[in-house]
Amino acid sequence: MKIPTLLLLLPALTLLGGCASLLVTPGHERVYVLTPASLKPSSASPPVAVPATLAVEVPESFGLTDSTSLLISPVADQLQVYADARWAERPAQLVQQRLLAALITHGVTRAIPAGSSVLSTVRLESNLDDFRVIARGSSDQVRIVLRVRLVDSNSRRLLGQRRFAVEQAAAGPQAGNAVRAFSQATQNLVNKVAAWATALLRHTAPPTTD
Numbered sequence: 001m002k003i004p005t006l007l008l009l010l011p012a013l014t015l016l017g018g019c020a021s022l023l024v025t026p027g028h029e030r031v032y033v034l035t036p037a038s039l040k041p042s043s044a045s046p047p048v049a050v051p052a053t054l055a056v057e058v059p060e061s062f063g064l065t066d067s068t069s070l071l072i073s074p075v076a077d078q079l080q081v082y083a084d085a086r087w088a089e090r091p092a093q094l095v096q097q098r099l100l101a102a103l104i105t106h107g108v109t110r111a112i113p114a115g116s117s118v119l120s121t122v123r124l125e126s127n128l129d130d131f132r133v134i135a136r137g138s139s140d141q142v143r144i145v146l147r148v149r150l151v152d153s154n155s156r157r158l159l160g161q162r163r164f165a166v167e168q169a170a171a172g173p174q175a176g177n178a179v180r181a182f183s184q185a186t187q188n189l190v191n192k193v194a195a196w197a198t199a200l201l202r203h204t205a206p207p208t209t210d
Helices: 013-023 091-105 175-204
Strands: 006-009 030-032 052-057 069-073 080-085 110-115 122-134 140-152 158-170
Touching: 030 175, 052 091, 069 140, 069 175, 080 175, 091 110, 091 122, 091 175, 122 158, 140 175, 158 175
Parallel strands: 030 080, 052 110, 052 122, 069 122
Antiparallel strands: 006 080, 069 080, 122 140, 140 158
């Protein structure tokens, strides 16, 4: 399989920023965002509003996942970055934006980004563990892994937690194909998270901030 122009991941991740700036000519890479997606809930009937104010944190991420690099694994134990393409924002920020939209669509009408001036009753915290293309011969796959926790804002009591992993076939390893697959995979992921969180919030029925 032909792999697009890539930068090989150096053993020391702490050196990535400096090395990448030397090997990639600034301003020459293509900048990508997730394409618009329809975030319709699975139910055909309009969702019942959830009586909670939910603050959605930006997912925590580490290493190359915590950068704007577009990642690909040509083999299982190797990670590379596209030299001519990057995300407009860190994947964790892109996921947070999609999560907010999905939660509102599913009935959490008072889903807000964490850090806003509005008081919340519940917080959605998460870790973005994987956000990359996995090259599998003639079948390239986008993989996203997100670990999610719902936490009571006042008592810090854990209301629930779950790990979500989704994969989406990509038409090829080229950056444009990867971004389209990432968009579909992210939509699938946030819909699953929103459905889970909404059901849990309805069951626990935390108090409102009113």
